[in-house]
Amino acid sequence: MxxxxxxxxxxxxxxxxxxxxxxxxxxxxxxxxxxxxxxxxxxxxxxxxxxxxxxxxxxxxxxxxxxxxxxxxxxxxxxxxxxxxxxxxxxxxxxxLPILKKNEYYWDDIIGCDVFNIKKKYLGKVINLIRSQNSDILIIKNYLQKNISEKIMIPFIHKKIVCNINIKDKIIVIIWN
Incomplete structure (x- = not known):
């Protein structure tokens, strides 16, 4: 129907x-x-x-x-x-959807987050996530740099690469160049 x-x-x-x-x-x-x-x-x-x-x-x-x-x-x-x-x-x-515990989130919450490295350099915005065998992967696009059309793929590994996720402010901080 x-x-x-x-x-x-x-x-x-x-x-x-x-x-x-x-x-x-x-x-x-x-x-x-x-x-x-x-x-x-x-x-x-x-x-x-x-x-x-x-x-x-x-x-x-x-x-x-x-x-x-x-x-x-x-x-x-x-x-x-x-x-x-x-x-x-x-x-x-x-x-x-079920209500999540503190520090939990849905993938949909991650999409649209701005990504910065630990030196506060803007890397781009999360446009997608994909699941791989070993870890989830953030797909990031930097809309501010006109000459870069490539997407950055970063493993979504807590504490080793992903330092902080602030869903409220839509910011992710990672250990990355």
Missing amino acids: ININSKKPNNPIMIGKIGRAYGILGWIKVFSFTEKKEKIFFYFPWFILKKEKWETIQFDKWKKYKNNFIIHIKNISDRSIVSTFTNSEIFIEKKI
């Missing part, structure tokens, strides 16, 4: 993405961005932005499929209809 007249979610946070249709009966692949992949099914409602309008999606079934999942959207049993959702990002309202 899709609710096209949905209002914009308050403080939306992306938790996944919809992939390609699976089979002919209205199933579609879903990729979870939550730390524990199954947790995506604990947060509702799901919102997607389609043709500049917010919609909510409800599904009636889900299954683990390889390293991700497939879902069946309520009242849709047609591959061509469900295919229109391919590449849609899945959002929830941030307020439904």
